[in-house]
Amino acid sequence: MFRPAAQPSAQVIANAEQVVLSGKPSGLLADAKALTRAAWRLSPGRFTLQGIFLVFGGFIGGVSLLLLIPIINSVAKPDGKLEVPGVGSVSIGGIPLWALLTAFVLLTLIQGLIQRASAINSARFQPMLVDTLRHQAFVAVLDARWTFVLGRRKTDIIAIVTAGASRCGAALQQLLTGAVGIITALVTAAVAFWVAPGVTAIALVGVLILAGIQVATIRPSYRLGVEFSGQSRNLQAVMQDSLDSLRLVRAHHASAVWVEQLADAFTVTREVQVEQARRTSTISVFSSVALAAAAAALVQVSVWMHVPATSIVVILLLVARLARQVQGLVGTGAQLANSLPAVQELAELTTDARAAVEVPPNSGTRTGELSAAVDLPLIAFRDVTYTYPNSDNGVRGICFTVPRGDITVLVGPSGAGKSTTADLALGLLEPESGAIEIDGTALTAGDLPWWRSHVAYVPQETVLVPGSLRENLVWSVPGGATDAQCWEALDRAAADFARDLPDGLDTVLGDRGIRLSGGERQRVAIARALLRTPALLVLDEATSSLDDDAESAVIGLMTSLAPHVTVLMIAHRQSTIDAASYVVHFDDGRVLGTTTHAAPGPLRSAHDHADAAAAD
Template identity: 35%
Template sequence: MTREPSPALTPGPSATVVAPAPPVPPRAPATTAARGQLASLVRALRHLEGRRLWIGLGLLVLGTLSEGAAIMTFLPVLQLVGAQGTTIDLSGMDFPGAGLLPAMIPLGVLLLVIVGLTALQAFFNRSKAVYLSDLIHDFTNHYRTALFRDVAQARWAHVARIPRARIEHALTGEIERLYLAAYLVLSSLQNLVSLGLYFVLSLAISVPMTLLSYGFGVVALALMRPFRRLARHYGDRLQARREGQLAAVSEFVGSLKMARSMNLEDRYLGLFSSILGQTKADAREFTRQSTIGSGLFQFAVVSGAALFIWVALTWAHLDVARIVILLLLFMRTAPRFMGMQGAVQQLLVDLPAWGAITRLQDELRAERDPAMAGHDPAPAPRDEIRLDRVSWRFPGESREAVSDCSLTLRAGELTVLVGPSGAGKSTLADIVMGLLEPQKGAVLVDGAALRPGQLRRWRDRTGYVAQEPFMINGTIRENMAIAAGGPVDDERILRALDLASAGFVRNLPAGLDTTMGDRGALLSGGERQRIAVARALLREPDILVLDEATSALDWENEEALIRAIDGLRGRMTVLAITHRPAISRAADAVFVMEAGRVVASERPREQGLQAEGYLGRMTS
């Protein structure tokens, strides 16, 4: 049951450790992969948000139209420069929308129109920002919830083999990068919409100058393609590095006591520092290259502006008013070309997160547990639970963890599984609990085979206590309430604690309000274990499974817990996995497992200890 340390952290003669670099995806066809992931993300946005996405784009269009209208209204104002009076004669002026206005209009009215259009633009932009913020949050929360559900509903055998750091990173860091990727997609759409509308407005003033300025922007974007490819490669490396960081942190925190006891702090620190150093080197190289690209793009835009002014004055011979308006439009479009480059480049950095999330979802959904959809009632065992020639092989393993096993758990009795580590005891217990469905054979309850549709309700009838029980960083009451799925009466909690020989809680200064600390660290191992047993008993299960549940108890508390279990006879069926002889001596039945098979059985309460048997050898 003990997790083996990572090879990089295994104690050895050296005082330092050379940490292996996390695997980095090869620089394969990144462009094709990026296009596929981008198309997939856009389809997901359109499918999930649908009508809301179009409303958001509509707000983008309205905001840009109001801004463009305000800029175009400056044209007659500028044409008044050098003239006398404050009334503008629009009858002889040629500009977009002139035919919609009266022939004469006071300057003050026109300025008020400009102010009003600017205020309208601010309103649309505010509405757009709030609306799109809600849209992106709903989109990412949908996928966070969906991924959470996929993890919860996948086959236990598959989930147990996925590195925990990968799941945690997907649910936290990768989802946050997905939020940014979705935002950048919408930002790019906004830039495209704005560029399109400004293109139309510019055409109405001067076709050649519009084609010149936009052609220059398109060419500049095309020349930045190598830097976008660099961003894609950096995104792949960043994803791998962050997974490595989280794995190192998770392993260190999970084995903190072991690391301190074996003076392995420097080795863990070496691993973590190595990964951080690699991440820094990747970031430095990306920053160095991307800033070169940004500088070149900025230089190109400024050069385009200079060329624009020179052509407008020496070749196109535009009047000052039109040049000023075109420059205003150019000042709006140039940042959007730059914003498009920056948004796409950052999007390519964060897009791999979307690929990682969808790959994990596909993997989990392919391994969805059929029992999750089943709600058929499961019978309470009245006479026995029989495992009839059951077998189970974990995916990718050549040897069966459990092979052709048959045993019977009589209702109301204490049955014990013993045997060396790796014999298949925990796998057999998972089959009894309905976490694993036998690949061969069947689980029979009073002669009737448990069907897949009954397994979910069957698990409602079981209580489970692991060797390392899960505890939240909360009070004893909050940890106990997990078993009940919500608030529970204090008297029920205290009865369950007494039954599990955990009456010490009554004598604590804060009682049930005592804080247990992270993973129960503020209590001793034996205290945590007894609380875990009490929590399982609070469910009032028909079947109680104890996986090395007495391993952290001293002999006195172990004897007390065994007496408590002895008191459960006739009320629930107990299956205990153990290496400890005390609980085996109290058992009604003991089954010995080796290499995935049941090789012997004894009934100590009926036959006594047999010196030649496994239990006799264990206690001799």
């Protein structure tokens, strides 16, 4: 008997050598082909095994049906003569009825065992495929360029990778069920044809009409499937957006707006499902009536043709079986057509994300430490231009340097291009023209893993993951950090509040734990950055929510980091700007110039602007 192997481990899935679902299939057949190819690529062994089970299961089903003929004959004419319609009277010798019945039971048992093995194989194979598709799509998204994520709704990605991948699994199951259905129907039709070619030919006309109805319904089901995908993505987006803005929703007493949007999304999704059910059940009514009419016609024709009563029973049995199989196929076909659009979406996401991979495989990567030459700037922006996709905004022709081991501050009005510049320095955005030099050499995509291993970043909006304070501190530290190192980083980031948390580093933060204030979150983010022991620390308005004491503590920390750490800060507050050795002034996507702390110089007016912003 079939003995399943051990559960496929996550490692097996992670190691699936090639991307199983690739390309951009469009349309029903292309989607079905892409899914079948994916299943084959993932495990040719399991796929073949499933195919063998299917063919045998279908074949034995047909043969056990064939046994019914001698059984019925034997019951009706216990003289040892088998009346085969179209052939005449055949002697079945001394095969007793009990032997025929035993053979029938045995065949049914074999068929059951094959179905069991097939179900177990499929129960292993289907989740393995779903998990692999998910894994490969998600890894591709995580490794894609920042602009790839910027241009997409995150809820769309989540919907495609979660619910969409599950629908791909369901589609595989339906594809296999459909294949069994077709094989069994063919075997049954062959048996029926052998038993009574003339009558079966009439029945086959009915079956072909049914098949025609099915083909006609598949395309609308596919279109409904496409609509369903869009609607379920929309539903997910509305729910996510409303939960993200929940604080504001409450404060503005605006939940009714979201409830209405949610109700609309529910209604549309439901309508799509009802439409699908309506179509499938209409076809079911038509096919039942058509089959009943065909059966009635068969009986009438058989009587006219003086077909013996036993043969009429057998023919009716065969036709009823065939009808049930064809009806099952209609349902499976509609479900399959409905699930297949998910294959297209997932294949497209995976393929596009992989095409946008940030660090191309086998691209040369710099290694080793950064230069220690003090006169060589750590970063040099050489006439860098970057424009956001589908927009005219960004930065234009910016030129400035970030000296090593010192504090450089970027200042300027809102929308001037400061955060864009920080993203460029981190390699998150790629210059459209010009170059960003690190240690005097232009930064390339292949250098990014090396460069990022030297960098720590505190973004404008601090994100904490649900989990303990320790988890929030160490997840981005290669090799982790000890508790003593965590406390040291928290102390240096002026996060005194951490000492008062009920469970220390084990205190759960975020959604289901203690919520931190904006300033407290910023200090956790600074501590997290320090734990990486970076050569460059980038802080995007990381002191904006701090009170005066905490801000001076953080500024003291930044000053103390020199000369080992180069600090690149974005700030509006004058006190932070005053701590910097170099101040780069931005306006309208351009660099106006750089002033040094010692010599504020001719760019005083831009400085005044920063004063004004700080005063706000």
